[in-house]
Every structure is written in structure tokens, then in C-alpha cells.
Amino acid sequence: MQKGSDDQELNSLRASIEILKSILDQQNQRKTMERQESEIQSDFDAKRSSLEAKVSDLEENLANGSDSETLSHGLDDSINESLEKLNSAKKELAARLRAIVSVKRQLDDVPSQSELIQYEHRFSELNAHIQEKLQQTRKFYATYNALLEIKELMLKETSLLNSITSQFQDAIASTAGRMKLLESMEGIVKGSQQKLEKVQLGLQEEQKVSDALKDRYTAAVMEQRRCYSLLKAFQEECARNERLRRQTSA
Structure with missing residues (x-):
């Protein structure tokens, strides 16, 4: 009973840690996608600036009266090249957008910081409740076992005294009886x-x-400290993420 309760408690803590790790991984993935989105936007701005520069050059050539045939070939080549780049950029952008939409859908399932705090409080309350019930159960089992053993000893003592009382008068009446009583007492x-x-x-x-349980308790305390350390790191990461979100919104 005691071993199963300890294992259940450790499994509950480990499951909580895995949930926190999963949330941290999703937040890191979100930051990565946001950074990639920013890089795509920068690349798009650079390409747009390049195209605008080419358009300006063409307009300048037209204004300066350049050879129409040469200008036409150059314009066709530029248009074809631009169309190829545009189609390639559209495909790449569509793939990136699909990936971003997929990640955003996953991020929508990630609980907010207030929800995470509620989960943390709930886990703490649940852990305290489990500890309380575990202590009560151990106490009840120990009391029951002790009382049961006392009852068995008292019944044996009563039976022994009744046996001695019923045989004592007959036993002391003769030498053989006294020897038999002595042997009986030695057997007792x-x-x-x-x-x-x-x-x-x-x-x-x-x-x-008890020694084995003490060792397990020491290991459980170390595991609990590690959980608290991970929880603290997670809270700091949430706070940093909230600051970055506010800075981005501003």
C-alpha cells in the first residue's frame, strides 16, 4: 500500500514535469516561427526594393530615349526573370504560411500564463491532498495491525492461564503430576x-x-527539489515571454 502510493505520487510529479516541458517546447517553437516570419518579411522587403530599383532603371531608360528593341528585349528578360522569382517566392511563401498557420493552431491549444498558474496551484493542492490521505492511511493501517497483534497475544495469554488454572490442582496432587506440570511450563x-x-x-x-523507505524518501526529496527547480525556470521563462510579448505589442 505504501509503495504504491509513493509510486503514484512520483508518477504524478513526473507527468506534471512532462506537461511543463511540452509547453516550454511549444513556446520555443513559437519563437522560432516568429523569427522565421520576420526573416521572410525582411527577404520580401529586400526583393521588393530590388524590383522597384529595376522599375526605376527602366523608367529612366524610357525617359532617356534608349533603343526600343534593346529595351524591349531587356524588359522581356526582366519580366520573365521577375515572374519566375515571383512564382518561386509565392510557392515558398505559401509553404511558410501553411507551416505558420499549423503552428499557430497548435499554439492556440497552449494554455495562457494565468491558466498555467491555475494548473500549478491545482497540482500543489492535489499533492497536499495526496500527502494527507497517505499519512492517514498509513496511520490507520499501523493502528489496525498493532491492535490485531495485541488481540492475538491477549487471547493466547487467556487460553494459557485458563489451561494452567484448570490443571493446577490435579497436577500438584502427585509427584508425576508436578513433573508433568513442570514439563508443561518449560514447553510454554x-x-x-x-x-x-x-x-x-x-x-x-x-x-x-524502514531503511529502504528512508532511501526512497531521500530520492523523492531530491526529485521534488529538481521539480521545484524546473518549475521556477518555467515561471521565469513565462515572465520573460510576457515581457517580450508586451514589447512586441508596443
């Missing part, structure tokens, strides 16, 4: 000694289990 002492040794062995086993 021997049985009690065996019972004591058995209890001591059980105590040693419980001590081993």
Missing part, C-alpha cells in the same frame, strides 16, 4: 522464547524495510 517458556525470536526477526525485517 520454550514456545514463548520462540515467539520472541520470531518477533525479533520480524522487527529486523521491518527495520530493513
Whole structure:
């Protein structure tokens, strides 16, 4: 019971960490896509400036009265080259836009910072509730086992006293009876000694289990500290992301 509860608690914490890691990865992916979108816009502006410069050159040639045939061939070549670049840019832009739309749809499913804070509070409350229930369950089981063992010992003691009382008067009436009673008492002492040794062995086993649980508890504490460290890093990343978002909006 105790082992299963500890494993469940660790699995719950690990699942929470995986969720936080997934959210961080999605936010990093969003930043990457935003940076790529900015690069595409810069490339588009550069190409537009280049085309505008070519148009200005053509207008200047027309104004200066350049040879119409040469100008026509040059214009056709420029138009064909520009059309090829335009079609290529459209295809590339369409592919990038599809990727951006896909990522934005995924980002729409990412909870906001306020929702993440609510999730954090809920996880903390759930963890505290699990710890409380676990402690109560351990206490109830320990009390039940102790009372059950006390009951068994009291029943054995009562049975032994009743047996001695019923046989004592007859046993002391003769020498053979006294010898038999003595042998019976020695058997009782021997049985009690065996019972004591058995209890001591059980105590040693419980001590081993206790030591193993202490080791697991130490490992769980280290894991909890690591979770807190990851959570703190996640909160700092959320705050930084919020600042960048405000700067971008401004």
C-alpha cells in the first residue's frame, strides 16, 4: 500500500514535469516561427526594393530615349526573370504560411500564463491532498495491525492461564503430576522464547524495510527539489515571454 502510493505520487510529479516541458517546447517553437516570419518579411522587403530599383532603371531608360528593341528585349528578360522569382517566392511563401498557420493552431491549444498558474496551484493542492490521505492511511493501517497483534497475544495469554488454572490442582496432587506440570511450563517458556525470536526477526525485517523507505524518501526529496527547480525556470521563462510579448505589442 505504501509503495504504491509513493509510486503514484512520483508518477504524478513526473507527468506534471512532462506537461511543463511540452509547453516550454511549444513556446520555443513559437519563437522560432516568429523569427522565421520576420526573416521572410525582411527577404520580401529586400526583393521588393530590388524590383522597384529595376522599375526605376527602366523608367529612366524610357525617359532617356534608349533603343526600343534593346529595351524591349531587356524588359522581356526582366519580366520573365521577375515572374519566375515571383512564382518561386509565392510557392515558398505559401509553404511558410501553411507551416505558420499549423503552428499557430497548435499554439492556440497552449494554455495562457494565468491558466498555467491555475494548473500549478491545482497540482500543489492535489499533492497536499495526496500527502494527507497517505499519512492517514498509513496511520490507520499501523493502528489496525498493532491492535490485531495485541488481540492475538491477549487471547493466547487467556487460553494459557485458563489451561494452567484448570490443571493446577490435579497436577500438584502427585509427584508425576508436578513433573508433568513442570514439563508443561518449560514447553510454554520454550514456545514463548520462540515467539520472541520470531518477533525479533520480524522487527529486523521491518527495520530493513524502514531503511529502504528512508532511501526512497531521500530520492523523492531530491526529485521534488529538481521539480521545484524546473518549475521556477518555467515561471521565469513565462515572465520573460510576457515581457517580450508586451514589447512586441508596443
